[in-house]
Amino acid sequence: MRTIDLLSRIAKEGEIFTLSSASKTLGLDRLYLRKILYRLEKENYVRRIEKSKYLLIPLSADKEEYTLHEFVIGSALVEPYAISYWSALNHHGLTEQIPGSVFLQTTSWKEKQTVAVFGVKYKIVRIKSEKFFGLQKVWIENTQINITDKEKTIIDCLDKPQYCGGMIEVIKALKNGRKELDFKKLSQYANQIGNSGVVRRLGYVCDLFNIKIKLTPPEVRNYLLLDPTMPVDQKKNAKWRLIVNLDEKIIGEI
Numbered sequence: 001m002r003t004i005d006l007l008s009r010i011a012k013e014g015e016i017f018t019l020s021s022a023s024k025t026l027g028l029d030r031l032y033l034r035k036i037l038y039r040l041e042k043e044n045y046v047r048r049i050e051k052s053k054y055l056l057i058p059l060s061a062d063k064e065e066y067t068l069h070e071f072v073i074g075s076a077l078v079e080p081y082a083i084s085y086w087s088a089l090n091h092h093g094l095t096e097q098i099p100g101s102v103f104l105q106t107t108s109w110k111e112k113q114t115v116a117v118f119g120v121k122y123k124i125v126r127i128k129s130e131k132f133f134g135l136q137k138v139w140i141e142n143t144q145i146n147i148t149d150k151e152k153t154i155i156d157c158l159d160k161p162q163y164c165g166g167m168i169e170v171i172k173a174l175k176n177g178r179k180e181l182d183f184k185k186l187s188q189y190a191n192q193i194g195n196s197g198v199v200r201r202l203g204y205v206c207d208l209f210n211i212k213i214k215l216t217p218p219e220v221r222n223y224l225l226l227d228p229t230m231p232v233d234q235k236k237n238a239k240w241r242l243i244v245n246l247d248e249k250i251i252g253e254i
Helices: 003-011 019-026 030-042 070-074 085-091 150-159 167-176 183-192 196-208 248-252
Strands: 016-018 046-050 053-056 101-106 114-117 120-126 135-140 143-148
Touching: 003 019, 003 030, 003 053, 016 019, 019 030, 019 053, 030 046, 046 114, 070 101, 070 120, 070 143, 085 101, 085 143, 085 150, 085 167, 143 150, 150 167, 150 183, 150 196, 167 196, 183 196, 196 248
Parallel strands: 101 120
Antiparallel strands: 016 053, 046 053, 114 120, 135 143
């Protein structure tokens, strides 16, 4: 089979394809096809994303430089998935900070939680299935990808502040995005995610900025760090049972 014919048939699978899907499309043995793909990779017709996953390079493209948007590449790394945490925060315009990695959320097990593809780092965060909700689809370079909606992004960042640059970034997002965020949905998500720390952090920040939200302080005895990425402090907030280890004066000036 001529190279151009083979590439044309693979193209029917889309720009990203797997060894398995190409084997079915072409009717070729996987071992034999692997050898063909190795040659095509050497000739810059395809680029390997990871084991058995490839990017097809259009014939008209610059074969040395061609790639896809990092969110599209990320969508091929694990299933199910959602662009989340700091990456979603930036996509939704809730932070000006550009994360050094693309953050992906999944319920699946992945051998490597941190991978690099075409010079871009991806952080894959595995969560419980009950925490995997609040997704929406957006178009990126003619591809629909899954991303957490604005409210779920905030909730995820409250759940795991280490994946968004710390609580300061969440606080900025809540304050600056208060006009566009649905606080009824935020309240619902905060209770749904099943982590009292989310309710406590959200309630505390909303109190600080006089944001109206229906949240009930959980009946717990233990105190939790407001920001688990920062050193422990002695200052406490009794209502939300938080150790306020961020300077409230600085928070107020955000």
